[in-house]
Amino acid sequence: MSIHLNKTEQKISRELAKLKRKSGSHSPSFSTLKWLFPKLNIKLDCCFLSNPYATDLFLKFFDKDIIKGGKFRSLIEHYPSQNRAVSARVTRFFGVPYQYLFIGNGSTEIIQAIFHNFIGKKVLVPIPTFSPYLEFVKHSTAIHHQLEKINNYLLKPQKFLSDVHKHKPDAVVLINPNNPDGGYLKLSEVKDLLIGLKNIETVILDASFIDFAEKNPARTLRTLFKLVKTHPNLIVLKSLSKDLGIAGLRVGVAAMDPQRIDGLLANGYLWNISGLAEYVLDLQNDPHFRRQYEQSRRLIVKERDAFYRQLAKIKQIRVYPSKANFFLVELTDGTTAQDFMTRLLTTYGIYTRPCGDKVGLSGEFVRIASSRRAENDYVVNSIKKAFKNA
Amino acid sequence: MSIHLNKTEQKISRELAKLKRKSGSHSPSFSTLKWLFPKLNIKLDCCFLSNPYATDLFLKFFDKDIIKGGKFRSLIEHYPSQNRAVSARVTRFFGVPYQYLFIGNGSTEIIQAIFHNFIGKKVLVPIPTFSPYLEFVKHSTAIHHQLEKINNYLLKPQKFLSDVHKHKPDAVVLINPNNPDGGYLKLSEVKDLLIGLKNIETVILDASFIDFAEKNPARTLRTLFKLVKTHPNLIVLKSLSKDLGIAGLRVGVAAMDPQRIDGLLANGYLWNISGLAEYVLDLQNDPHFRRQYEQSRRLIVKERDAFYRQLAKIKQIRVYPSKANFFLVELTDGTTAQDFMTRLLTTYGIYTRPCGDKVGLSGEFVRIASSRRAENDYVVNSIKKAFKNA
Numbered sequence: 044m045s046i047h048l049n050k051t052e053q054k055i056s057r058e059l060a061k062l063k064r065k066s067g068s069h070s071p072s073f074s075t076l077k078w079l080f081p082k083l084n085i086k087l088d089c090c091f092l093s094n095p096y097a098t099d100l101f102l103k104f105f106d107k108d109i110i111k112g113g114k115f116r117s118l119i120e121h122y123p124s125q126n127r128a129v130s131a132r133v134t135r136f137f138g139v140p141y142q143y144l145f146i147g148n149g150s151t152e153i154i155q156a157i158f159h160n161f162i163g164k165k166v167l168v169p170i171p172t173f174s175p176y177l178e179f180v181k182h183s184t185a186i187h188h189q190l191e192k193i194n195n196y197l198l199k200p201q202k203f204l205s206d207v208h209k210h211k212p213d214a215v216v217l218i219n220p221n222n223p224d225g226g227y228l229k230l231s232e233v234k235d236l237l238i239g240l241k242n243i244e245t246v247i248l249d250a251s252f253i254d255f256a257e258k259n260p261a262r263t264l265r266t267l268f269k270l271v272k273t274h275p276n277l278i279v280l281k282s283l284s285k286d287l288g289i290a291g292l293r294v295g296v297a298a299m300d301p302q303r304i305d306g307l308l309a310n311g312y313l314w315n316i317s318g319l320a321e322y323v324l325d326l327q328n329d330p331h332f333r334r335q336y337e338q339s340r341r342l343i344v345k346e347r348d349a350f351y352r353q354l355a356k357i358k359q360i361r362v363y364p365s366k367a368n369f370f371l372v373e374l375t376d377g378t379t380a381q382d383f384m385t386r387l388l389t390t391y392g393i394y395t396r397p398c399g400d401k402v403g404l405s406g407e408f409v410r411i412a413s414s415r416r417a418e419n420d421y422v423v424n425s426i427k428k429a430f431k432n433a
Numbered sequence: 434m435s436i437h438l439n440k441t442e443q444k445i446s447r448e449l450a451k452l453k454r455k456s457g458s459h460s461p462s463f464s465t466l467k468w469l470f471p472k473l474n475i476k477l478d479c480c481f482l483s484n485p486y487a488t489d490l491f492l493k494f495f496d497k498d499i500i501k502g503g504k505f506r507s508l509i510e511h512y513p514s515q516n517r518a519v520s521a522r523v524t525r526f527f528g529v530p531y532q533y534l535f536i537g538n539g540s541t542e543i544i545q546a547i548f549h550n551f552i553g554k555k556v557l558v559p560i561p562t563f564s565p566y567l568e569f570v571k572h573s574t575a576i577h578h579q580l581e582k583i584n585n586y587l588l589k590p591q592k593f594l595s596d597v598h599k600h601k602p603d604a605v606v607l608i609n610p611n612n613p614d615g616g617y618l619k620l621s622e623v624k625d626l627l628i629g630l631k632n633i634e635t636v637i638l639d640a641s642f643i644d645f646a647e648k649n650p651a652r653t654l655r656t657l658f659k660l661v662k663t664h665p666n667l668i669v670l671k672s673l674s675k676d677l678g679i680a681g682l683r684v685g686v687a688a689m690d691p692q693r694i695d696g697l698l699a700n701g702y703l704w705n706i707s708g709l710a711e712y713v714l715d716l717q718n719d720p721h722f723r724r725q726y727e728q729s730r731r732l733i734v735k736e737r738d739a740f741y742r743q744l745a746k747i748k749q750i751r752v753y754p755s756k757a758n759f760f761l762v763e764l765t766d767g768t769t770a771q772d773f774m775t776r777l778l779t780t781y782g783i784y785t786r787p788c789g790d791k792v793g794l795s796g797e798f799v800r801i802a803s804s805r806r807a808e809n810d811y812v813v814n815s816i817k818k819a820f821k822n823a
Contacts, residue, residue, distance in 0.1 A: 066515055069703065073511050075518045091511060098510045105509075119495075119709075120488045121463050121481060122680045125456055128465045148538050148683075148705060155701035159549070181700045290512045291708030293538075310571045311545035313459065315538060317707050318681030319509075 045359075045377035046386050046433045055080070056385040068174035068400050076394060086392035089412045089422060091290070092222075092252075092369050096339035096415070098288030101323070104332055109322060118318030126312055129321055133296075136327045138265030139272065142301040145308075146324065148315045150251055150282035150295035155179050156307055157278055157297075161245045163213025167206060169198055170403025173222040173249070177402060186210050189403055190226070195363050196371070196404075197226035204239045214245035220252040223398060223410045225365025227256045230263060237274055248279045251295075254286035254340055255347060256366035261333075268298035275300045283323060285368065286340065294320040343368060343413070350419040354411075357423070359430045371398070374407040376430070383409055383429070391425035435749075435767035436776050436823045445470070446775040458564035458790050466784060476782035479802045479812060481680070482612075482642075482759050486729035486805070488678030491713070494722055499712060508708030516702055519711055523686075526717045528655030529662065532691040536714065538705045540641055540672035540685035545569050546697055547668055547687075551635045553603025557596060559588055560793025563612040563639070567792060576600050579793055580616070585753050586761070586794075587616035594629045604635035610642040613788060613800045615755025617646045620653060627664055638669045641685075644676035644730055645737060646756035651723075658688035665690045673713060675758065676730065684710040733758060733803070740809040744801075747813070749820045761788070764797040766820070773799055773819070781815035 048056055062071045062079065071079075073088040109115050123129075130141035137144055147153035158166075158179035168176045169188045177185050188206045190196040198221065207215060217236070220227040228236070233248070240246050250267055254260040267279045280297035284290035294316055316324075326332050347368055354362040359376035374383055380397035387393040398408035413419055438446055452461045452469065461469075463478040499505050513519075520531035527534055537543035548556075548569035558566045559578045567575050578596045580586040588611065597605060607626070610617040618626070623638070630636050640657055644650040657669045670687035674680035684706055706714075716722050737758055744752040749766035764773055770787035777783040788798035803809055 065517065067698075069515065072514045072518070074507070075514045088511065093510065095510070098506065101509065102506060116488065116492060117464070117681075119491065119679055119681045120483065120485070121478065122674075123683075124462045124465045125459065127455065128462065148542075151701075151703045152538075152705065155703075159701070175701075175703060179700050284512075289509055290704075291507075291509045293513075293704065293707045308457075310569050311541075311549070311565075313457075313541045313545075313565060314680075314683065315542065317683045317709070319707070319709065 044433045046382050046429060048382050048385055052385050052389050055083075055389055056381055059385060059388075060381065063400075068178060070396050073394060083389060084392045085388065085394060087414070087418055087421065088394050089414070090394050090396040090410070092285050092367070092412050093290060094286055094288045094339060094343045094368065096288070096342055097286060097336060100332070100335050100339050101287060101289055101326075104326060104329070105322070118322060121318065122314050123316055123318045123321045126308055126315065129316065129324055133324050133327060136261070137268050137296065137298065139268045139298050142304065143268070143271055143298050145297045145299060145304045146316055147280075147295040147297060148320070149284065149293040150249070150280055151175055152315065153280045153295050153297045154249075156312070157245070157247055157280070158183070160307065161214065161278070161303060163244055165210065165212040166214040166216065167210055167212040168216045169203065169218075169221070171196065171223055171398070171401045172216070172403070173218060174401070176216050176218070186212060187403065190221075190224075192405055195226060196221070196224040198228060200228070200232060200236050200239070203236070207240065207243065212243065214247060215240060215243055216247045216249070218249040218251070220256050220365065220367040222252065222367065223369070223401060224363050224371040225252070225367035225369060227366035230266065233267070234270070237270065237277065241274070241276070244276055246274070246277045248277065249281070250279060251282035251285055252367035253281065255344055255368045260340070271298045271300065278303070287323065287336070289323055292317065292320045292323055294323050296324075346416050346419060347413040349416070350413045350423070353419070353423045357426055357430070360426070369410055369412045372409050372411055374409070378407065378433070380407045380409050386429050387425060390429065393422055393425055434823045436772050436819060438772050438775055442775050442779050445779055446771055449775060449778075450771065453790075458568060460786050463784060473779060474782045475778065475784060477804075477808055477811065478784050479804070480784050480786040480800070482675050482757070482802050483680060484676055484678045484729060484733045484758065486678070486732055487676060487726060490722070490725050490729050491677060491679055491716075494716060494719070495712070508712060511708065512704050513706055513708045513711045516698055516705065519706065519714055523714050523717060526651070527658050527686065527688065529658045529688050532694065533658070533661055533688050535687045535689060535694045535697060536706055537670075537685040537687060538710070539674065539683040540639070540670055541565055542705065543670045543685050543687045544639075546702070547635070547637055547670070548573070550697065551604065551668070551693060553634055555600065555602040556604040556606065557600055557602040558606045559593065559608075559611070561586065561613055561788070561791045562606070562793070563608060564791070566606050566608070576602060577793060580611070580614075582795055585616060586611070586614040588618060590618070590622060590626050590629070593626070597630065597633065602633065604637060605630060605633055606637045606639070608639040608641070610646050610755065610757040612642065612757065613759070613791060614753050614761040615642070615757035615759060617756035620656065623657070624660070627660065627667065631664070631666070634666055636664070636667045638667065639671070640669055641672035641675055642757035643671065645734055645758045650730070661688040661690065668693070677713065677726070679713055682707065682710045682713055684713050686714075736806050736809060737803040739806070740803045740813070743809070743813045747816055747820070750816070759800055759802045762799050762801055764799070768797065768823070770797045770799050776819050777815060780819065783812055783815055
């Protein structure tokens with residue numbers, strides 16, 4: 044039997060839906076939710092795509108370098124460095140000269156900067172997608188390239204290119220791994236695609252989840268960033284929130300043609316990251332941090348794979364293969380995504396992401412983030428119980 | 434005799450000038466400077482406009498609420514709330530419903546948002562000014578309204594309005610108190626000006642330094658914010674960096690017509706402030722914080738006035754009256770601003786802001802921030818010595 048809500052749950056579900064509408068196409072944040080529903084025992088944020096082991100690690104280094112190092116006041120009190128001053132300090136880590144690097148207040152600021160400045164009249168966006176790619180269009184039009192359910196929503200380069208030739212967009216978007224499904228193209232496939240896209244004015248490649256997909260993601264990212272030198276139409280961007288587990292600090296980075304960066308910095312993006320975000324970037328130069336981060340990354344990838352195997356055993360759902368740290372889960376027993384989300388929240392304190400507002404998905408979907416082993420186990424067991432006690 | 438640099442100082446001066454060019458029309462940050470000149474004993478950042486007592490206070494509350502309260506990890510790890518969710522929590526403090534409030538990643542992001550979206554073809558900017566008002570114009574043209582030296586660079590409403598009638602701009606900028614001179618128009622004068630500007634599409638009023646100018650600045654700010662309801666062409670913005678001493682956290686706020694905010698949020702500004710900036714805003718609802726902040730504010734204003742009296746006694750300079758927490762200082766003995774800045778930096782470790790790049794100033798000027806008593810005394814004595822040992 045599929046999940047059906049009782050009266051109390053229905054009321055909460057309506058309040059959640061109302062809150063959701065207010066939040067546009069994004070989930071209300073975990074803190075907003077806790078603030079608005081103080082009576083619910085909300086324990087686990089599975090909307091939230093992160094690496095909690097990296098958060099542990101960040102806090103350890105922050106405590107040592109900043110708190111015990113007596114630098115906290117300075118980070119809080121003074122203006123951060125300007126964009127280029129920060130870029131100049133991370134060129135080796137990112138593999139390109141500072142003129143090619145743009146530092147953003149989270150990757151969403153970077154997407155906004157690109158979309159408000161470089162996408163022309165028409166941008167082709169594979170759907171389902173991360174919603175800012177449909178929303179930040181401003182004076183442009185987003186044309187949808189439907190990723191197909193039959194292919195697990197994985198992008199098929201030839202089909203994509205044929206849509207490119209058909210629509211002749213000024214810009215195209217590639218998210219790799221894609222959000223919300225985690226579908227991933229290998230580096231060689233991306234390189235081939237770039238050849239096919241050489242006449243497109245702007246090619247946006249969002250590699251925010253690459254740390255969960257590659258064996259040596261820092262090297263792969265450097266390779267992608269370096270491609271900007273030979274492909275001036277390419278912009279590669281990456282959030283640092285997900286892999287480093289520091290979404291609250293807002294930091295992202297992009298590689299693009301220096302002329303584009305000159306244009307952005309001439310008109311804005313002054314002091315656009317905080318002192319703490321600046322520390323996040325400096326930390327990438329610390330080999331001790333990077334070595335320990337690598338361990339945390341391998342661990343979270345291993346647990347993601349174990350989570351997949353467990354979810355795949357639950358017969359009321361279909362879990363899509365993912366190279367990111369989350370899974371697109373289809374409810375196949377007649378339960379709606381909203382009811383599933385509400386039941387998990389009210390009964391088990393688990394906040395999942397219903398995908399009813401995601402353009403391009405056909406069916407009832409939720410997105411569930413992978414986390415630590417114990418938390419993943421709790422999610423699996425809660426889902427099983429939710430269906431059992433439906 | 435005016436100040437002249439020796440060979441070593443000349444070399445440093447050239448490096449500083451080079452660094453300055455790289456930083457556009459802003460001073461290189463204190464941290465960048467320390468990083469690039471590790472051998473100089475740079476002690477005091479007088480470029481930097483802040484209230485260090487408020488920083489002390491912020492750190493005290495942060496330690497209690499966030500560190501000891503066990504909330505630091507959550508601020509770091511999770512996405513912050515969305516713009517409207519934050520706005521909704523500070524409506525009482527700012528005196529207008531959340532629909533009228535826009536939260537910015539520092540006031541510079543707000544200026545950028547306004548300038549990239551609302552200023553039309555022509556914007557009239559009184560000069561000298563805070564340089565983003567000249568730089569963020571993008572596809573618009575900034576027309577200068579020259580503030581007159583004979584009036585201590587204070588804006589004269591009738592002259593301003595006559596320039597408005599002459600140039601017919603789409604938008605006008607008022608910074609009150611103005612940066613870099615600290616000239617201030619009273620609330621009644623601002624209200625009168627708004628009547629004269631009622632046909633201008635967009636009136637931008639930057640009240641970032643109001644806490645140093647008014648007896649009850651929170652009330653005056655609420656009055657200004659409320660004016661937005663009756664003047665839909667008005668946008669009032671305020672940095673929280675200066676008064677609260679937390680520039681590193683990037684937080685600003687603006688009141689404007691709800692339709693404008695809807696437009697901005699439809700296309701961007703998603704998760705644009707950090708978890709720590711969100712805490713800064715929440716803190717304004719804490720009466721204990723506000724009471725102690727008021728003490729810190731009165732103290733810094735008192736010391737600003739004492740600093741003025743001391744500076745005014747130095748015969749080689751002319752200090753302009755200021756209602757902000759900084760002074761525009763003219764060098765009247767033939768010393769150049771660059772030489773003065775370099776000597777103060779190399780010999781006394783004091784970083785001041787030469788104003789050679791400020792459009793609209795005629796003469797050799799530096800801007801010097803006021804700080805605590807001991808620091809102000811050190812600055813006064815160092816300037817005296819610098820001239821004595823010139």
